[in-house]
Amino acid sequence: xxxxxxxxxxxxxxxxxxxxxxxxxxxxxxxxxxxxxxxxxxxxxxxxxxxxxxxxxxxxxxxxxxxxxxxxxxxxxxxxxxxxxxxxxxxxxxxxxxxxxxxxxxxxxxxxxxx
Amino acid sequence: xxxxxxxxxxxxxxxxxxxxxxxxxxxxxxxxxxxxxxxxxxxxxxxxxxxxxxxxxxxxxxxxxxxxxxxxxxxxxxxxxxxxxxxxxxxxxxxxxxxxxxxxxxxxxxxxxxx
DNA sequence: CTGGATCCCTATCGATACTG
DNA sequence: CAGTATCGATAGGGATCCAG
Numbered sequence: 726x727x728x729x730x731x732x733x734x735x736x737x738x739x740x741x742x743x744x745x746x747x748x749x750x751x752x753x754x755x756x757x758x759x760x761x762x763x764x765x766x767x768x769x770x771x772x773x774x775x776x777x778x779x780x781x782x783x784x785x786x787x788x789x790x791x792x793x794x795x796x797x798x799x800x801x802x803x804x805x806x807x808x809x810x811x812x813x814x815x816x817x818x819x820x821x822x823x824x825x826x827x828x829x830x831x832x833x834x835x836x837x838x839x840x
Numbered sequence: 841x842x843x844x845x846x847x848x849x850x851x852x853x854x855x856x857x858x859x860x861x862x863x864x865x866x867x868x869x870x871x872x873x874x875x876x877x878x879x880x881x882x883x884x885x886x887x888x889x890x891x892x893x894x895x896x897x898x899x900x901x902x903x904x905x906x907x908x909x910x911x912x913x914x915x916x917x918x919x920x921x922x923x924x925x926x927x928x929x930x931x932x933x934x935x936x937x938x939x940x941x942x943x944x945x946x947x948x949x950x951x952x953x954x955x
Numbered sequence: 956c957t958g959g960a961t962c963c964c965t966a967t968c969g970a971t972a973c974t975g
Numbered sequence: 976c977a978g979t980a981t982c983g984a985t986a987g988g989g990a991t992c993c994a995g
Contacts, residue, residue: 750866751862751871752863760847783989806956808956823945897979900977
């Protein structure tokens with residue numbers, strides 16, 4: 726079993742899983758939704774408010790995809806009315822952590838402006 | 841000027857640039873193309889051969905997008921016949937380096953099989 | 956509040972054929 | 976070799992309305 730960490734040495738299988746991961750969270754809104762949840766937006770409407778431009782339909786769809794990918798868990802709280810909360814899974818939180826160098830990359834190469 | 845590295849502390853502007861980056865390389869084939877170039881496939885046809893399933897049309901389109909994003913440079917060598925070679929820019933290579941933790945994430949959470 | 960169902964439009968895709 | 980042009984099919988997207 727040989728696993729590689731550097732891009733240059735990826736074998737075909739690793740490359741495919743790498744691109745699959747990137748393409749999953751690269752889908753429109755996915756990354757924004759994950760970041761929103763990480764920033765403590767756990768309710769459906771909270772996420773919708775944080776990620777501007779995102780429609781209810783797409784939010785529901787993306788949440789389902791992220792749940793299937795086991796990056797997010799959906800928790801139903803049987804209160805009245807029923808509450809639904811979304812959380813990052815361990816792997817979801819870990820993926821965001823793994824993406825942090827990309828943020829630094831953005832600071833290095835896409836400085837533009839700073840709010 | 842306050843820049844943040846952790847996902848939780850991203851401000852709106854940083855979050856948008858982060859998602860824009862992720863969505864760019866998350867477009868279908870983009871990551872695969874970048875990896876192929878990193879792995880020494882510099883000719884158009886070489887890249888097409890390495891990334892299986894990718895059509896000429898999409899390859900040309902993605903290369904243009906990646907060039908516009910300054911992740912890739914197109915070099916035209918005036919030989920006969922003309923040669924065209926694609927290379928990663930500094931920022932492109934740096935972005936791939938920044939993505940390496942995502943590969944490790946794949947090993948941790950998407951082990952499946954190893955070729 | 957949290958979505959599902961529909962409608963309709965546009966973007967994107969893959970295949971094929973063609974060119975300097 | 977390195978693309979471009981065109982086309983028909985499909986997927987993705989926004990808006991709106993509706994429901995538990």
